[in-house]
Amino acid sequence: MPVQFICPHCSDTLRVPDRHIGERGRCKKCGGRIALVVPPEAVEPYTASPIVETVAPAPEARPATEAQRQYLHDLGAPVTAEATLDRERASEQIDDLKRQRDRTEGPTKRQIDWLRQLGMDEARLAAIQSKAEASELIDTWEPPPTENQLKYLTRLGVSETERASLRSRSEAANLIELRLRDGQSGY
DSSP: OEEEEEOTTTOOEEEEEGGGTTOEEEOTTTOOEEEOOOOTTOOSSEEOEEOOOOOOOOOOOOBOOHHHHHHHHHTTOOHHHHHTOBHHHHHHHHHHHHHHHHHHSOOOHHHHHHHHHHTOOHHHHHTOOOHHHHHHHHHHOOOOOOHHHHHHHHHTTOOHHHHHTOOSHHHHHHHHHHHHHHTOOOO
């Protein structure tokens, strides 16, 4: 059997199944926290008890570690800023300085070698200006179609224009699969 309560926050009348009496919840209208307590002398509708939400004090900031301070120094952070940093701010500053460094320093040999392995041509490799750009290319670049894929597509009857428009091995593989599935081979 439903019991009526009045929200102490917004004065809306709530109909609550009696099995929820004694529980805590939220008003469906305003979201205020309430306790569904029925006082013995009260007459329906009952006024729900407000629940005051306490805000926990912010945890005390821990100072930056010696390793963070050293890394900030190695990245060129001003010494005065290091002395007053907590761990969270030190981490944020380290991340910012690393991103800034990666945008200004040239790509590493390892990055260039990896992009070469992916099939990037030498002219494109020579145009890479920074570590950040090389990292982005590694994450997003797909190698061009292989010579074998292009030959197979020719045998399947794919036009030269369509073959030339393919930008990646995965695009070529998808087109091969589509042509084979549709039975559109050139034989």
